[in-house]
Amino acid sequence: MFIDIIPRMLIGGALAGAVALQASRRGHVTLAGAYAAFAVGTAAAIGGAGWALSLVVFFYSSVALSDWQRDEKRLRSRLVLPEVRARDAWQVLANGGWFAAAALIWVFTDSWHVGLFGFGALATAMADTWATEVGMALKAAPRSLATLRSTTPGTSGAVSAHGVAAAVGGAFVMAVCAVASLTVPFDLPRLEAVFLGGVAGALVDSVLGATVQSRRWCDVCGDWTERRVHPCGYRSHHRSGVRWMTNDTVNAVSTGVGGVVAAGLW
Ligand SMILES: [Zn+2]
Known part of the structure; x- marks a missing residue:
C-alpha cells in the first residue's frame, strides 16, 4: 500500500x-x-482516486454555482460580504482542511470512521456552499435564524427555502461520492451517515452564523456588514457575536461537526 x-x-x-x-x-x-x-x-x-474525484466534484460544482448570476449576486451582497468571492487560504482550509487531513490518515489506517469523518466534513462544505450560491442566484428572500426576520441575501445564518433544498442536494451528492469512493459494493448506512452529517453540519453553520459569528456595524449607513471596511469607505466596528468568530471559524467548526456526526452515526 x-x-x-x-x-x-x-x-x-x-x-x-x-x-x-x-x-x-x-x-x-x-x-x-x-x-x-x-x-x-x-x-x-x-x-486515493475517489477522494480526489470527490474534491473535484465539490470544487467545480462550487465554481459553476458561484459563476451563475455572478454579477447580480455581487451587487446584491456587496454591502454584507467581506470581498468578492476570491477564496483565500483560510477559506479553502475551513472548507477542505478536515477532508485533507482525513485523506492522509485514511491511507495509513483504513479506518471507516476517519473516511466517514472526511466525507461528512466535505458534505457540510458542499451543502453550505450550494445553499449560499443557489439561494443568492434565485433571489431567495432569506430570514435570519436568530431573529426570523428577513435579511439581506448573503448574510451569514440566513436561510431560505431554495437554500435549504440546495443544501440537502449538495449533501446528498457528496454522500453518493463518499459511497462510490469508500465502499464496494453500494452501502446504504454509510450513504445515510454522510448525508445526515452534511445536513447537520450545514444546520450548525447557519445557527452559529446567526448567533455567535462576529457581526460588524457601519455607523454611517446604519447597517450590518461582514466587511471590515464598508463600501461607503467607513471602517465598520465589531458590535455583536464573538469577536474572533469569523465566517472561516464558523465554517471550520461546522465542517468538523458534520464529520463527527457522519462518523458517529455509522
Ligand atoms: Zn457604510
Whole structure:
C-alpha cells in the first residue's frame, strides 16, 4: 500500500497544481488560496482516486454555482460580504482542511470512521456552499435564524427555502461520492451517515452564523456588514457575536461537526 503513495502524491500534486493555478488565474482563489488548494488537492489524491474525484466534484460544482448570476449576486451582497468571492487560504482550509487531513490518515489506517469523518466534513462544505450560491442566484428572500426576520441575501445564518433544498442536494451528492469512493459494493448506512452529517453540519453553520459569528456595524449607513471596511469607505466596528468568530471559524467548526456526526452515526 505504501508503495502507492509516491505516485499518487506526484500525479495528484501535478493535477492539483494545475487546477489551483487555473482557479487563481480565473479569480476564484487568491494566490495564498491557490497554495492551500494545491495542498488540499494533493492530500486528497494521496487518499486515493475517489477522494480526489470527490474534491473535484465539490470544487467545480462550487465554481459553476458561484459563476451563475455572478454579477447580480455581487451587487446584491456587496454591502454584507467581506470581498468578492476570491477564496483565500483560510477559506479553502475551513472548507477542505478536515477532508485533507482525513485523506492522509485514511491511507495509513483504513479506518471507516476517519473516511466517514472526511466525507461528512466535505458534505457540510458542499451543502453550505450550494445553499449560499443557489439561494443568492434565485433571489431567495432569506430570514435570519436568530431573529426570523428577513435579511439581506448573503448574510451569514440566513436561510431560505431554495437554500435549504440546495443544501440537502449538495449533501446528498457528496454522500453518493463518499459511497462510490469508500465502499464496494453500494452501502446504504454509510450513504445515510454522510448525508445526515452534511445536513447537520450545514444546520450548525447557519445557527452559529446567526448567533455567535462576529457581526460588524457601519455607523454611517446604519447597517450590518461582514466587511471590515464598508463600501461607503467607513471602517465598520465589531458590535455583536464573538469577536474572533469569523465566517472561516464558523465554517471550520461546522465542517468538523458534520464529520463527527457522519462518523458517529455509522
Ligand atoms: Zn457604510
